[in-house]
Amino acid sequence: MRRIKELVIEKTLFSSALVTILVTLGIILVLSVEAINFFREVSIVDFFTDTQWTPLFTEKHFGILPLLSGTLLTSFIAILFAVPVGLSISIYISEYAPRSFRKTIKPALELLAAVPSVVYGFFALTVVTPFLQNFIPGLSGFNSLSAGLVMGIMIIPFISSLSEDALHAVPNSLREAAYGMGSTRLQNAFRVMVPAASSGIIVSIILAISRAIGETMIVAIAAGQQPRLTLDPTVPVETITAYIVQVSLGDVQHGSLEYRTIFAAGITLFAFTFILNTVSYRIRKKFREKYE
């Protein structure tokens, strides 16, 4: 009796774990089926080469490039801002700051990641954009610059926290050896610690990129809703995620071509983040083996 009970419990627990596999299969299946339906009507060559994205207009174009460029532009600005700041924070906390400071500052920085993204969007639109307009006269009310910068603030804790963990995991003997050779804290940090923790730092940056690409509300609120193929950070753009929100807010019929565009856009987004996440997982696996 007891054997049977134990077995039933184990199977129940196992099936709960299986749910996670079902979720992944569900995502891939849902996105693929609707995307295949989409590509029955729109040529895949057009999708990747057409430079206009106007599915909601009468003259329809289905080129993903403008949405992709909007996504990459905002993410690039965010990363450009967050990586130097986040890395400096992690080096400072792990190599310079007293231990007690580390204990208070880490949870404080994690608050930055706890703020809902719709709130950051409001910040970008009502505070950062008007502030930047003082310096950049031509800055449009919706632009990728302030959306990107605010997104950068949001992902700082991802980079600083994960990189700090990586620096923290470097064996202390390396640090002692560096100081023993007479190096300064700065030399120790940049010539010994950062190279030793490089894989962990790279993982943190990859995860931050993946996070930025998938971020939705900040760009939907502050970057605008005009798909446009440009590298100009001062004009409105539209990201993949913002497009999906735009369509979801409207009245689009299930099964129509417009409905399917959000799945075609979604599968593009999913492919990007999936590749980034898998690469970071591989590196993390390898890194763990190195010091254990």
Place this chain on the structure above:
Amino acid sequence: MMDQAFQFWGIACTLLGLVLLAIFIGSIIVDGIQRIDWDFISNLPSRKADRAGIYTALMGSVWVLVLTTIIALPIGIAAAIYLEEYSKKDKFASILEVNISNLAGVPSIIYGLLGLEIFVRILQMGSSVLAGSFTLALLILPIVIVSTREALKAVPQSLRDASFALGASKWQTVSQQLLPASFGGILTGIILALSRAVGETAPLIVIGALAYVPFAPTNPMDDFSVLPIQIFNWISRPQHGFEVNAAAAIIILLLITFIMNGIAVYFRNKWQKKFK
């Protein structure tokens, strides 16, 4: 010299984020605090900014939060127990592991597309509270699993050995020793996961949660709105009155998020002391 310079730079960077957050919260409080009173919390939505309240959105958020917890908690904890205590270190276990780490990185809006097709369309739930809760439950599942595993991992091996030595079965060990011992850690993870869920906007917009709902939901099949969607809707309107409303609603949302985070940190500290 350079060393000193970097130290200052490091402090500046560390404070930069926090200072920006402070400026931001300050400016929102200045904008929104005068709008917060009992009417704002208890009024139904309205076309007039000064009469609109957040009641339906707040109730929607509460409904979603409760249902999400009911759905995600048992599955998440059970999956974590299986992975940490039962599974053998074989190929399948490593597939499960890669998969969960990947799910944690899937953008939230993709979960919205999944929910739209599976819950709203195929399972015919419509854009109901239930469909929204299932969608958010799947979204926080990886977070619940990862944090529960961490909590179980922190329980000393000696506890398991002692329990087995007394003749307890695997499940008796898990349910009577490991779960009570890791309770604080599990709770911390769950509260953090829920604080993430309460701020989620995009997946709920995708499954069709509405910005304007005349009444608070009374059962799981009702239409609903949530606080972040109400905020998003107010931000998108041109009139200044709605911007003030958005700021006021943000104060409430941030209050909820920070209180949840505070409780989580409190439990974490209390629980960590136990094993030292």
